[in-house]
Amino acid sequence: MVTEAEEHPDTAxxxxxxxxxxxARDTVFNxxxxxxxxxxxxxxxxxxxxxxxxxxxxYLERGEYSPSLHLxxxxxxxxxxxxxxxxxxxxxxRLGDPDV
Numbered sequence: 001m002v003t004e005a006e007e008h009p010d011t012a013x014x015x016x017x018x019x020x021x022x023x024a025r026d027t028v029f030n031x032x033x034x035x036x037x038x039x040x041x042x043x044x045x046x047x048x049x050x051x052x053x054x055x056x057x058x059y060l061e062r063g064e065y066s067p068s069l070h071l072x073x074x075x076x077x078x079x080x081x082x083x084x085x086x087x088x089x090x091x092x093x094r095l096g097d098p099d100v
Contacts, residue, residue, distance in 0.1 A: 026066070027063055027066075027089070028063070028066040028067070028087055028088070028089065029063065029087070029088045029089070029090065029091050029092055030060060030061065030063070030086055030087050030088075031085070031086050031087075031092060032046075032057065032060055032061050032075065032086060033061045035079050035081075035086065036057075039079075043057040043058055043061075046078070049078055050071070050074055050075065050078060052071070067087075072086070072087055
């Protein structure tokens with residue numbers, strides 16, 4: 001018999017047997033704060049334009065919340081860029097870092 005851990009090696013199994021996703025694997029990185037700063041837009045202004053609570057923008061920027069696909073598309077549209085410019089499953093390189 002194959003155990004949950006053997007079948008899904010990226011999933012941790014808690015003591016009570018419940019499977020929990022590896023948090024690092026589910027992290028969505030973003031450049032929302034950088035785009036806001038470049039354009040002089042406050043969290044509240046962005047939130048109002050998107051129809052969300054201003055705290056949602058803070059949660060997104062800190063990586064405490066991953067946006068729905070619909071919200072990610074609306075954010076990209078607001079800034080006039082593609083979703084890939086703003087969101088990634090890998091950390092973005094810092095500006096000024098040499099090419100690796």
